[in-house]
Amino acid sequence: MPTGEAGRLAELTDLQALQAPLEPTLTAVAQLAASICRTPIALVNLIGEHLQHLKGQIGLDMVVMDRDIAFCPYVICGRELMQVPDTRTDPRFHTDPLVAGDLGIRFYAGVPIISSRGHALGTVAVMDRRPRRLSPPQQAALSALSTCVSALIEQRHYSRQAEQVTRRLQQMDDLKQLFLRNVNHELRTPLTSIRSYLHLIHDEDGLDPATQHRFLEVIERNSDRLLEKLDELLLLASLSAQSVAFAPQSADLVTVAESAVNEAQTKAWHKHHSLTVCAPDPVPAWIDATRLHHALVHLLDNAIKFTPDGGRITVTVSADPVPSVAIHDTGIGIPDDQAERVFDDFYRTPQAETQAIGGIGVGLSIVKKIIDLHGGTVSLTYTPDEGTCVYVRLPAPLAQAAPDFPQ
Template sequence: MTNAPGAADETERVRELDELNALESLLEPDFQAIAISAAHVCRAPIALVNLIAEKRQYVKGRAGIDLTGVNPPVPFCDRAISEREFLEVHDARADPRFRDHPIVTGPPRVRFYAGMPMITRQGNALGTVCVMGPEPDRLDEAQRQALNTLAAHAVTLIELHGRAHQAEEVVRRLHALERLKNQFLSSLNHELRTPLTSIRSYLELVQEGGLDEDTEHRFLRIIERNSDRMLHLINALLLMASLKAQTTTFTPDSVDLSDLARQAVERVASAAELKGLALNLHARDRVRVRADAEQLRNALLQVLDNAIKFTGSGGAVDVVVVAGPPPEVEIHDTGIGVESEDLRRVFEEFYRTQHAKEQAVGGTGIGLAIVEKIMEMHGGTARMEKETHDGVCVHLTLHPSSVLPAPGDPGPSGGS
């Protein structure tokens, strides 16, 4: 009955319609005015500014009968879009392409149609400015030219509206980024000032003298712990900067993922013990992958640090190494959890969940952003999902091709 646009053309048209936000708001006054002008100039009882996408029609402006609910959509517009040129049907009842279509055989019984495709600067025909009537008819040259001018005007409006929407979206994102940056600077100020103040206070007490040996050693351990905290933060900031600048060293080699997970667990064991958490490792004896051991260890430590930080006393953190393919490490915790709408955003730079803010959990919001960039460097992914109980699970998944053969691998085993 009609020739629909080819699959490639349809994909491009839909993509541009989406980019221009053209399908979000319909029956806008500017397009209503174009439809009314078309009906007046062409002396037609029906006029449309009509967009077509994925076998559906979207009416931006209309004059006369409401054809919004017509199903399937107006067939003439499909043809005009497909052929990308002016289409005039003098008598649809006598045209084998259209005579059996419901819009012709039933109400509103269209006999005459004239439509001009709206072609953008990218070369996509998004829809038509068209007129229709219940009696055979034809346009004169002046009317055709007027319809062409109105179609060009409609395209310009769609593109202007689309660019305005894109500009608004950019401004919105810039404002959101500015808020996140301010939050980050505030958090950074707190994260640096707190340990620095503690170090200074305890150093003054040690310098004043008069302390017994045990107290002095205890104060020095506190100073050391706060120094390590500051060093960890500074290293994280430097790593984030180098990852963004793509200057980070990346030297993949044969790595045992189970051993790497074991090293990371051992590094955070004392912090977990200090909070009264159960820290468990479940791993195969050997999972050989091609990866940068130092960077992957960094990613594991960032996630484990988060899991311990957000899990209350008496909770548990479980690290599971999955051989795959694809190989991955799962870090489960029984912490405060994350709302569904935050699950993807937690990997954004500087982003901190409302839970973290409300419970005054320390952090700058760059840890998981670092993790995601490290996993992308490996051709893998980082994602977070809610557990069925309280807490979350972070999946650090490597690319399936990273698996290396491990002769003599005895198979899975459990550990703790």
């Protein structure tokens, strides 16, 4: 094992070098090495924890082999060019499968691939079936090729990172446009309604009290809708800036879940949903009950909106292995490729757009930020024909923080 093995393996992981398939560029390096050194076999070999990964090769029909086999692991330990002029006379290798087996390797020369962090990630190596030595120019060329391989591996890593950043920036720009469009609709619609009804009250003489009362109810309802949207945006801003008040204390998770269900019952009733709670005895938790209640109401609101009329929504509270809440609905579901993005700020699924389901895409983002405040996790799974389940898992409460609930 070379010194700094943990750091070497960590860098290979960071570069994602072992996960990449056999590359034409690295195969071209192997071809050039074989041509310069006049050998039938050449390879670009990255050495992982247990396996050697032949990322570029000429003359071998392998993709991986055990780390214990043959020559390259010695090169990354020595960190300099290693030549074995005649493998049969070298006690390290004369019984190795590549030497004693059908391949009959008699000559090996390899140079370590040294990264910019100073780790030997692998080798550029050549092999022959007859004893021999490389000339000084051939040795220099092999060393130069190993330097090129190191640069290629790192360049590919940085290129991949740049692509990810570019893709993320494009996603953010798309989200910004979607947010502006949704906010324009969600805020302008109630404002237009309020303005219209105010004009009617102002311009129409002799409106009877019942009509005036009905108009005022519409104005009040739209005002509440407008304030709700603005409150959500302000809360999201506070959560993102980590300036929101957060005061966790001992509480019963079942009580918080039941409170959220009670608040959502009216919306569920209008869509003819069954909304039930399955809970054991009190579940001790260390939470900000107000914030968590808000998050669960958002999750229930989503389940109600995305479940066709007459659906079923079940809220299950559990204490094993940690305090958790699962909200399962029989709705339209979210495909796996969108399951992570739904927690991004302002993201709305294509289903929400095509079905004109209201919202500005902040609900699940607020949920995630509230659960993050608690040190918990929130995840989502979808099973075709069964619906969606959202899991909220909270840290187990400290023994001294656990509330003493009556049994």
